[in-house]
Amino acid sequence: MAPDLGDASAPGAEPPAPRWRRLPEERPRQIIDAAFDVFSDAGLQGARLDRIARRAGVSKGTIYLYFASKEELFRAVVEAKVITVIEAAEQDAARRAAGDECAVDALRRLMLNHWDLLRSSTYLAMHRLVQAELHHFPDLMRYYGDEVIERSLRLTASIIARGIARGEFVVVDPLAAARILTAMLVTNANWYERRHLFQSSMHESADVVRDTVIAFALRGLVVPAGAAPASPRTNA
Known part of the structure; x- marks a missing residue:
């Protein structure tokens, strides 16, 4: 049987791209949503941008493309x-x-x-x-x-x-x-x-x-x- 071309586990298939890579126009909103969650959990002083980046599925550097601080x-x-x-x-x-x-x-x-x-x-x-x-x-x-x-x-x-x-x-x-x-x-x-x-x-x-x-x-x-x-x- 031929492999399902939509199956990411098939040999040679490329894994699905993270959502933020497939929809770059949504990055600011994803970063904002992640920041809200982290701010709510850790507070403004305790929140770290690297944690926000991980939650948003982006790099820390990507955050600085949209928000200076x-x-x-x-x-x-x-x-x-x-x-x-x-x-x-x-x-x-x-x-x-x-x-x-x-x-x-x-x-x-x-x-x-x-x-x-x-x-x-x-x-x-x-x-x-x-x-x-x-x-x-x-x-x-x-x-x-x-x-x-x-x-x-x-x-x-x-x-x-x-x-x-x-x-x-x-x-x-x-x-x-x-x-x-x-x-x-x-x-x-x-x-x-x-x-x-x-x-x-x-x-x-x-x-x-x-x-x-x-x-x-x-x-x-x-x-x-x-x-x-x-x-x-x-x-x-």
């Missing part, structure tokens, strides 16, 4: 894993606002999506990394603060400001309100992940915790039915 690679990880999510949320919010979606629905959807992100394995790993290590890297801390935290707050604040302008929300400082809502979501998501420490006070399901936080937040913002909304404040 470990710090630049971390920025790429943040962009791929977190900033792309924020960008998608910004685009979705703009599209729905153009379609005249009410601000209450927009804010509820944003908080639901934010909760899902906070409970994802990607966020949990990134949160541990940021909390434990970024204070050793001031430039990266500022980058994360500007591109993730502040950008997310601005998106939330923009929806609140639109709700105030439409008379759906009471008059508040939109950015301050965004910080409060974000803190409520982040704190409760983190508490839920450690609920074994709060057995007497957090026995609900994740969905119940999420819905309670969102209902509480909206109750404080939405103009009560039948009430005349106050005019937005103006600077003197």
